Amino acid sequence: MASLYLKTSISDPNSFPNSPKPFLTRPINLPLRRQTHPKIRSTTRISASLIDPDGGKLVQLFVPESEKDSKSKQASGLPKIRLSKIDLQWVHVLSEGWASPLKGFMRESEFLQTLHFNSLRLENGTVVNMSLPIVLAIDDAQKNRVGSFTSVALVDEDDDLVAFLNDIEIYKHNKEERIARTWGTTAPGLPYVEQTITNAGNWLIGGDLEVINPVQYNDGLDRFRLSPAQLRDEFEKRNADAVFAFQLRNPVHNGHALLMTDTRRRLLEMGYKNPVLLLHPLGGYTKADDVPLSWRMKQHEKVLEDGVLDPETTVVSIFPSPMHYAGPTEVQWHAKARINAGANFYIVGRDPAGMSHPLEKRDLYDADHGKKVLSMAPGLERLNILPFKVAAYDKTQSKMAFFDPSRAQDFLFISGTKMRTLAKNRENPPDGFMCPGGWKVLVDYYDSLAPSENSRVAEPVPA
Secondary structure, eight states, rough: OOOOOBBBBBSTTSSSOOOOOHHHHHHHHTTOOOOOOOOOTTBBOOOOOOOGGGGOOOOOBOOOOGGGGHHHGGGSSSSSOOOOOHHHHHHHHHHHHTTTTOOSSHHHEEEEEEHHHHHHOOOOOOOEOOOOOOOOOOHHHHHHHHHHHHHEEEEEETTEEEEEEEEEEEEEOOHHHHHHHSSSSSTTHHHHHHHTTSSSEEEEEEEEEEEOOOOOOOOOGGGGGHHHHHHHHHOOOOOOOOOEEESSSOOOOHHHHHHHHHHHHHHHHTTSOOOEEEEEEEOOOOOTOOOOOOHHHHHHHHHHHSSOOOOGGGEEBBBBOOOOOOOOHHHHHHHHHHHTTTTTTEEOOSSOOOBBBSSSSSOOOOOHHHHHEEEHOTTTTBBBBBBOOHHHOOOOOOEEEEGGGGGGEEEEOOOHHHHHHHTTTTTOOOOTOEEEEEEEEHHHHHTOOOOTSOBOOOOOOOO
């Protein structure tokens, strides 16, 4: 079940050893300090301005409108690299500044810093978090076509021009090192690895990215894909003095809602006047057994329609990143990207970005390591964390509540697997577990997967 952690900001920098310092990050060669979880103090600093992006400025990598025609004509004389669907999602992520201050696919120095330090050191000596490699793989034939060119054109699967990669650098794609350092294992069966790395080229090409037009998917959900700049504008329009982000890739049940609403209550008690929730489902690649994005978005809308979350204090948007299922390594990326969107509080659950071990009957990562890593990660000092109890179904109250170990027998833990099994069998969960409208969406999704007459499971019908 989900838990909430925030890191508090203290007004007196000498009163608490982990007080954040704007723009000044801990050098990566210094020992990490142990993160404690003090009670909220009345001296907590309340600021009406949004948190600054990493590097102090939001990166946006689009070709100016006045240069689009001339740039497009240049593409005909350049080698072309065709992007996969997941490559295109990374172009989307980079172009809008989710990975600020990164300005394109990683060159070797950035790749190595990411793999070995989970961070990047900027020219001014400060450190920003970067825990996942954002790279573009090419094969031997593509490398030979690039030859001595310093720029390449990036095209989609229909050969339409998407972007340029300039001042390029090509270097060896050491797959084993990349996999081992990102996932902590090279066991076969890691979904993202099998999808994007195993059969990828033996070279990586990095450089500065210039994107012709904002990436669109034309799936009926583009209106939800707000960029960091658009989200910041929305938060300012709503006069938000705190933004707390909730990352998820599953349907929202009432335990999630309890964490989100209680977070807002606690922020109000801290002295904030208008904390706004960023409900931010992951919208890039997910593994085959996850509920597809279109169905999750339909379910989230029902949660708002049924009043489980307040639409006035909630912004629903799609986070375009692909999912790695890399546990404590990946949760840093999820948190860092939300800083760039203006969030200064981040909700983190049990085993964030985790999955079952691909070969053994156990979780791949320790369930508590994600939240612990976030409290120590270099470059995330400005992110606020506060501990919360685990939420579970309270049988005595017929609703989701914070778990009370003194009466453990009164609580029921409904895992994601159990939830999916109930929905597949068209069985109802206990009253108060999920809003009826949201549950119906989940049941309808699994109905769309019912085996056909030839016993083959159908492709999911779009919501």
